[in-house]
Amino acid sequence: MDMKAFWDQNKIWLSIVLGVLVLVAIGYSRDVANDTNITVAVLSASLRASTPLVLGALCGILCERSGIVNIGIEGQILVAAFVSFVSYSRFGDSLGAESVMALPLALLMGLLSGAAMGWLLAFMSVTLKLDQIIGGTVINILALGITGYYYQQGLLVPSKLQAIEIPLLSQIPVLGPVFFNNGVLTYLTLILIVSMHFVLYRTVWGLRTRAVGEHPRAADTVGINVYYVRYVNVIAGGVLAGLAGSYLVLEAVGTFERGMSSGRGFVALAVMLFGKRTPFGAWGAALLFGFASALQTQLQFFGTIDIPHQFIGMLPYVLTILVLAGFVGRTRDPKALAQPYSKE
Amino acid sequence: MAQLRQFWRGVSVPITAVIISLLIGAGLLYISGASPWEAYSALMDGAFGDAKGVQRTLEKATPLIFSGLAVAFAFKAGLFNIGAQGQLVFGALAAAVVGTSFASLPTVVHIPLTLLAGVVAGGLYGAIPGALRTYTGAHEVITTIMLNYIALNITDYLANGPLKDPTSLAVARTPKILETAALNPIMIGEYSLPLGFFLSVVVAALIWWLLWKTTLGFEIRTVGQNPDAARYAGIKVSRIIILTMLISGALAGFGGSVETQGVVGRFQPGFNSGLGFDGITIALLAKTNPFGVIPAALLVGAMRAGASKMQFQADVATEIIDMIQAIILFFVAAEVIIRFILRQNDTDNQILDVEPTKTADLAEKNSSGD
Structure with a gap:
């Protein structure tokens, strides 16, 4: 490929990657000089912060590629975080603290609640044909209500998911401890990114999803059930948002706080746009946003x-606005985005 | 008679939505082991039971009228301003700054000046997403939410740092505003009625007049109904979008001023939270009608005012109000369900008579000139 064309197409990305690499190199050289470990800490924190963002963005990709705008990701994450927390606490009580089943069951409940919230959005936007922005807002406000009303202070959970070190790979300097010493849900997320790419571009289902998002009438004519495809994608998206919420409670934080999604669902939309609605693009964008939020907690990185x-x-929020404003590259919306489809 | 029927058609959906939501709320209360009757009567008692309750209700409703107007006004141009929260917070802070400065200014000058500070601050902060939308196509729904978080951070920093009251050591807040800038309540008999409430009613009337009796209002509504037609008719759509967001933000900022001058007396982070979000429910419940905003805000304000008594007497968490509000929002948005229940035909299920817009769509139109 022509070097100049490659540069022109990806100059923003390449400059960002270069900038981050320079920062990391400076940090690492200082680490070596002072015998500290701040660089690894910053990069690990970036990955941790990026996981819920990329999951939210994958949710957005599934929904938007099939033509549904989902601004309710925030609420879906919050509800799933809450449900995982409460069920983990309950299962922990009833099964005993040393039971290995409490965590998987709590995760399952979180994913199911995400699916339920996804169904609600699909019901409002596909069946009732409501304005999708309002539908998403209903979900966000409902999530605040549900989690606020049913939240009880003093609920305890046994423990959170522990990191699993992958032998050999975790010995690689810098990258090893960052990528290969994580909890199960982080590994699952990495797998999901790859499989999502495969599903979208290499399977019939992916083709149908994209067709429904671009030209539902044409898709309908060739026998694709538009409503069905949209329902499944939006519910699957809800499951992914649910995974983001479960990750926050079960792996990242280990407890639930009111409003703990703190805008991640909206930032995820910017991550999705930044990644041009592709899974790998979203991953790169999520890492960048994660880096921005990691700096907050790892201030000593700057000296x-x-x-x-x-x-x-507020760095991630400012970054989100800049992305949306197209200062970092514009993307084309699916043609049928936000438009309800009616069979004739 | 025909007029009456039309009026009923207008209000039947919101009223039914509220009733259904209260019933569902009662069901939820029953399931969680509380007595719905006891809870709701405590709520009513707290909101209207005595003079203090009425004052509380009006006080709670006042900023909600402003934020409801802000959201409703933007809706008319097809814009969804979720950023009323941030605009209101900046308005409240600006009013706190002006309210503490200019000692020895007469009250008749200081009060309007302080109000104006909030209006200007909120308006400018609201104009940002408007400008971003016209010039870059960034959808206002996400930019306004991000601006809410940014406003939260900036005002938190200011109240903790440069603007902090030096006498309050542990609490981050600005100094108390001067007496000349305070909006004191009017006493009528045993009732002390917040002045801000009357201001909000006047502003609602002004907004109605602006929307339905002026050229600008016509242009705003045309842009909301059909941006293409508006452009074809020679309306400068980008100007209207920025102006609408400016006015919308100014309304929210006005609410912030009134909060600072009439209720809180200073700016304190966290004291105004949720007011902007309630504006969404209120605007939709009012079907974006400026006069409808007043009863809608009174309803939500009454629930907020009575919530603490409900918690105290019936042992029900105040967050049930958020739940009921979300359910109201769902049913108002899902008008088609209510129309089905009421056996009303002619289901125009679009709550907003505006086209759904897309980010890229808008950017293309803008680049093709207007």
């Missing part, structure tokens, strides 16, 4: 620069 934490805390 001793005195920046108020509020300013670093």
Whole structure:
């Protein structure tokens, strides 16, 4: 491939990657000099922060590729986080703290609640043909209500998912401890990114999904059930958002706090757009956003620069606006996005 | 008679939606072991039981009228302003700053000046997503939400740092505003009625007038119904979008001023949270009618005002109000369900008479000139 064309097409990405690499190199050289481990800490924190974002973005990809705007990802994440937390606490009580089944069951409940929220969005936007932005808003406000009303202080969960070190691979300097010493859900997310790419571009289902998002009438004419494809994708998206919520509670934080999704569902939409609605693109974007939020918790990465934490805390949100404003590349929407489909 | 029927058609859906939602809320209360009757009567008692309750209800409803108007106004141009929260917070902060400065200014100047500060701050903050939408095509739904988080961070920083009241050591908040900037309640008999409430009613009337009696209002509504037709008719759509978001933000900022001057007396982070989001429910419940916003806000305000009494007497978490509000929102949005229940035909299930817009769509139109 022509080098210049490649540069022109990807200059934003390449500059960002280069910039991050330079930052990491500076940090790492300082680590070596001072015998500290800050670089690995920052990169691990980036990966941890990127996991719910990429899951939310994958949810957005499934929905939008089939023509449904989902701004309810935030609420879906929140509900699933809450349901996993409560069920983990209940199962932990009833099965005993040392039971190995409590965690998987809690995860299952989280995924099911995500599916239920996905179904609600599909019901509103496909069956009732509501304005999809309003449908998503209903989900977000409902999520705040449900999680607020049923939240009880003092619920405890046994423990969170522990990191599993993968032998040999985790010995690679810097990258090893970052990528190969994580919890199960992080590994699952990495697998999901790859399989999502495969499903979207290499299977009949993926082709149908994209067809329904681009030209539902044509898809209908060749016998594709538009409603069915949209329902399945939006519900599957809900499951992915549910996984993001379960990840927050079961692997990242280990407890539930009110409003703990704190805008991740919306940032995920920016991640999706930044990644041009492709799974791998979304992963790269999520890592970048994750890096931005990791800097907040790992301030010492900068050395001793005195920046108020509020300013670093809003970095992901500012980045989201910049992405949406197209300062970092524009993407084409699926043609039938946000338009309800009616059979004639 | 025909007019009456039309009026009923207009209000039947919101009223039925509220009734159904309260019934579902009662069911939820029953399931979680509380007595719905006891809870709801405590709620009513807290909201209207005595003079204090009425004052509380009006006080809670006032910022909601402003945020409801903000969301409803933007809807008219087909814009969904979820950022009323951030605009309101900036308005509240700006009012706190102006309200503490200019000592020895007469009240008749200081009060309007402080109100204006909130209006300007909210308006400018609202204009940002408007400009982003026209010039870059970034959808206002996500940019306004992001701007809410940014506003939260910036105001938190300011109230913790440069603007912090030096006398309150542990609490991050701005100093108390001067007496000359305070909106004190009017006393009528034993009832003390918040002045801000009357202001909000006047503003609602003004917005109605602006929307239905002026050229600008016509242009805004045309852009909302059909941007292409508006462009064809020579309306500068980009100007209208920015202006609408500016006014919408100004309304939310107005609400922030009134909160600071009439209720809180200063700016304190977290004190105004949720007001902007409630505006969405209120605007949709009012079917984006400026006058409809008033009863809708009174309903939500009454629920908010009575919630603490309900928690105290019936031991019900105040968050049940959020649940009921979400269910109301669902049923108002899903008008088709209510029309089915009421056996009303002619199901125009679009709550907004506007076209769904897409990010790329808009960007293309803008680049092709207008």
